[in-house]
Amino acid sequence: MIVVSAAIWAALATLRHERENHQLRAEKRAAEVAFLKTQINPHFLYNTLNMLFSMAYPVAKPVANAILKLSELMRYMLHDTPDGQVDLEKEIEYLHNYLDLYRLRFPGSFHVQFTLTGEPVGRRVAPLVLIPFVENAIKHGVLDDPKNPVHIRLYVDGNQVQFEVENQRSNANKDATTGIGLPNLRRRLELLYPEHHTLQVGTAKGQFTTLLRLVG
Template sequence: MKRNRITLYIDLLFCLVIIPLAIMLLPVDRWITNNTAFLITLVAYVYILYFVYRLSCIPKLFMQKKYIRIFILLFILASITELLTYFPMPAEHITDDIRQMTTKMNIRKQTIWFFFLIVTGFSLAIELTFELFRQIISKQEIEAEKNKAELSLYKAQINPHFLFNTLNTLYALVLSGSEKTESAFVKFSDILRYMYSQNESELIPAEDELNYIRQYVDLQKLRLNHHTNVFLSINASSGKILIPPMILITFVENAFKYGTSSDTDCKIDIKIDINKEKLILETENAVMKKPENKQPGIGISNCRKRLDLLYPERYKLENGENNGIYRVKLEIDINN
């Protein structure tokens, strides 16, 4: 719709401003008197030529490699233009002054070809510009669809990864016969309900994601003994801020995966701060377990890819181990 409006404005500019101004450069008064039919024919031809170019869209034909069609079109238009230069002048208006002027300068022929070149150049420039915009918009749409598909894939990979680890927690509670098992399954069902209710959502209120993280942390606490202390601090000045679902849980999950112990004192510290400008997540945990391989986990890898797609050049992610302590700091500019 917007492009059609721009096209209309350009057509009006050409037809109502540029062409009338160009015609005013001609000896209109003399031509109206001496050869009215020629002047009317010339003006009509200029407008017809312009819309022929606009409808044929030569740059698009060129992109499609339809060179023969372009050649035929230009040949026909050039031939018609040349024929127009032989437009007869009424004998009664041919004076010695006019005959002398025609002999020396051949104004009429130059004028016809001048208008032909002006219309051709303007039309091709406009169509070339529109074709470039079409190519850019098409690439952007393709890239947007690709990014959307990738986001869906990454979210689909995150969910099974999370479920696998959570089921291990429930399994451990069942084996131990813990009285916390029933409460754990209630929390787990709430988590599942949240995960699949937000599965198709690109953005959700921050308060929903924060409640989800609280439930997850509570679920993890049920399986931990006194050796692991968990501290969760959430400061959300605006819970209505929209954020991507399941974007924070991977870092929280990894803190529990590698930072807990059943026989050694350890601590997990999670801080989340959300305001209208930024989202900041910080986690800190002692490294109690090492991954079996040294390759980055699928969860963090997918989070990085999602962040690249959702917040290009608008986030900072620092994570790493130092002196046996693993720290993560994620900062997202959510104001843009």
């Protein structure tokens, strides 16, 4: 009976220890995702942009439109969801607002093509999981060559989302900001899509390409 009791106690202790470890891993995962996702707290900036928009609109509508686009970006960043997922349509809208803001900044010299294949309705993804690839292309790519535009391609097929960004590499460092960075992005994908994603990064003939596949 002593041996049996000891075995039962050891089994219960092991089970309790595994549960505690599982809870700690879940909490650590949630903390890491929150840290990697949040680069700034945009509440103050979002409220300030709304104020600036109301001031600028009667005076300069193009400036007001730029402020409005930036405000929409901030609003999306502030949006939170219980399950940590957003509609893919919302993520696409965010990408369009981001690109529109750059078009306002560089009128006539911002050559980026965005194509969508498939039906995004009903699909959900982690928020802000696509934008780092676009930010990276804009930071390091050639944007003013109409013959070699930045290509952004989004494919939706069944339970798979594929996102590809291709750009000609620029020798000039146009933006001193570091953004989220590929190492942090890889880590975030590992946390959000363990064994349900692939990320390929490569350079060939002066073209830099990133290809992300999300499954499930």
